[in-house]
Amino acid sequence: MRMVDIIEKKREGGELTTEEIKFFIEGYTKGSIPDYQASALAMAIYFQDMTDRERADLTMAMVHSGETIDLSAIDGVKVDKHSTGGVGDTTTLVLAPMVASLGVPVAKMSGRGLGHTGGTIDKLESVKGFHVELTKEQFIDFVNNSKVAVMGQTGNLTPADKKLYALRDVTGTVNSIPLIASSIMSKKIAAGADAIVLDVKTGAGAFMKTEEDSEKLAHAMVKIGNNVGRKTMAIISDMSQPLGFAIGNALEVKEAIDTLRGEGPEDLTELVLTLGSQMVVLGKKAKTLEEAREKLLEAIKNGKALEKFKEFLKNQGGDPSVVDNPEKLPQAKYKIPVPAKESGYVSNMVADQIGIAAMLLGAGRATKEDKIDLAVGIVLNKKVGDKAEKGESLMTIYSDREDVEDVKAKIYENITISSHAEKPVLIHKIITE
Ligand code: URA
Numbered sequence: 001m002r003m004v005d006i007i008e009k010k011r012e013g014g015e016l017t018t019e020e021i022k023f024f025i026e027g028y029t030k031g032s033i034p035d036y037q038a039s040a041l042a043m044a045i046y047f048q049d050m051t052d053r054e055r056a057d058l059t060m061a062m063v064h065s066g067e068t069i070d071l072s073a074i075d076g077v078k079v080d081k082h083s084t085g086g087v088g089d090t091t092t093l094v095l096a097p098m099v100a101s102l103g104v105p106v107a108k109m110s111g112r113g114l115g116h117t118g119g120t121i122d123k124l125e126s127v128k129g130f131h132v133e134l135t136k137e138q139f140i141d142f143v144n145n146s147k148v149a150v151m152g153q154t155g156n157l158t159p160a161d162k163k164l165y166a167l168r169d170v171t172g173t174v175n176s177i178p179l180i181a182s183s184i185m186s187k188k189i190a191a192g193a194d195a196i197v198l199d200v201k202t203g204a205g206a207f208m209k210t211e212e213d214s215e216k217l218a219h220a221m222v223k224i225g226n227n228v229g230r231k232t233m234a235i236i237s238d239m240s241q242p243l244g245f246a247i248g249n250a251l252e253v254k255e256a257i258d259t260l261r262g263e264g265p266e267d268l269t270e271l272v273l274t275l276g277s278q279m280v281v282l283g284k285k286a287k288t289l290e291e292a293r294e295k296l297l298e299a300i301k302n303g304k305a306l307e308k309f310k311e312f313l314k315n316q317g318g319d320p321s322v323v324d325n326p327e328k329l330p331q332a333k334y335k336i337p338v339p340a341k342e343s344g345y346v347s348n349m350v351a352d353q354i355g356i357a358a359m360l361l362g363a364g365r366a367t368k369e370d371k372i373d374l375a376v377g378i379v380l381n382k383k384v385g386d387k388a389e390k391g392e393s394l395m396t397i398y399s400d401r402e403d404v405e406d407v408k409a410k411i412y413e414n415i416t417i418s419s420h421a422e423k424p425v426l427i428h429k430i431i432t433e
Pocket residue numbers: 165174179180181183184207
């Protein structure tokens with residue numbers, strides 16, 4: 001087989017065989033196929049697209065390019081959740097204990113934050129003592145006994161994706177549905193998921209800015225999952241403004257605790273119930289999404305979800321007393337309001353830019369090496385659609401430095417007050433096919 005023939009075939013709109021796709025991924029991973037040929041093929045795929053069969057084959061070839069995690073020692077259907085990334089996205093912290101409290105095993109591999117999006121591990125580390133350095137045996141024991149554990153990324157998973165993603169980044173081929181969908185799905189499958197729930201974000205803070213593109217991506221991923229024997233569902237949810245109120249590590253842990261108590265922000269609560277229902281159905285602990293939602297609401301009401309969160313923190317070395325005493329979480333030195341300059345309705349709050357404002361405070365990393373400040377961040381006092389009087393606080397800045405004029409300027413640039421405004425739709429679509 002010759003790589004040049006594969007490139008030409010795709011360039012002309014042909015359908016690659018399973019063997020051709022394997023040849024490319026194997027050769028590219030081990031270095032016998034050079035970057036320039038891989039770039040040419042990525043560009044051909046960008047313009048010519050791939051069939052459903054090719055997409056499934058590409059995904060599985062990438063899965064097999066490296067190690068895979070074997071979760072077969074864990075009882076039950078292992079359901080993983082993936083979000084395409086957003087600002088103030090506190091969902092995993094709430095979802096994991098909530099669905100675990102209904103007996104669905106959550107064996108989660110998570111990462112750290114970069115840029116305007118946060119990472120689950122950073123957030124959890126704001127609980128004193130909590131760590132994700134578990135042996136594989138500990139990880140499996142915790143999931144079997146407590147139904148939930150979070151581990152840092154380990155092993156050499158999907159090296160083909162790592163190499164190809166880096167190449168796409170510099171060759172103008174990131175934004176291709178078959179390439180994005182296979183990249184995301186290969187990582188979830190290599191991490192051992194039996195079933196997958198996808199939260200595809202749409203809007204300013206999201207990877208996919210338009211609803212049309214988000215929907216295409218969601219359909220592509222659901223199809224790949226189901227074609228390779230992993231039951232997959234997706235939702236498309238709003239990321240035009242930050243999710244919930246809190247953006248920042250300790251602040252989001254507090255928000256997660258409130259939500260597990262049934263006292264969380266309306267949008268975050270609705271999102272975790274929607275995603276959680278899919279996880280519970282895929283985990284076979286309910287027959288319908290409606291039944292699953294009832295059970296989840298019950299777990300919040302009877303305190304089981306919150307108890308599960310405490311158990312999870314304790315298992316991984318964290319201090320569970322923060323749940324009842326959130327003031328034990330890292331606290332910022334200064335709380336600085338951002339007053340409205342005029343009266344009206346909040347009509348826009350650009351999610352990614354507000355995320356960058358939180359990053360300026362030290363809540364996120366600009367580069368992988370940056371250290372983050374767990375205490376700092378932003379809490380929204382108003383959401384899009386809310387009325388604001390001149391002088392009323394739109395947001396509160398939680399900071400360890402007194403001078404936050406740069407952060408304030410960034411916030412004012414990215415929030416609009418108008419004479420009228422509508423609340424954005426949160427759940428755009430539910431895809432279960
Ligand atoms: N996220 C991924 O993991 N892969 C892509 O290709 C794009 C976004």
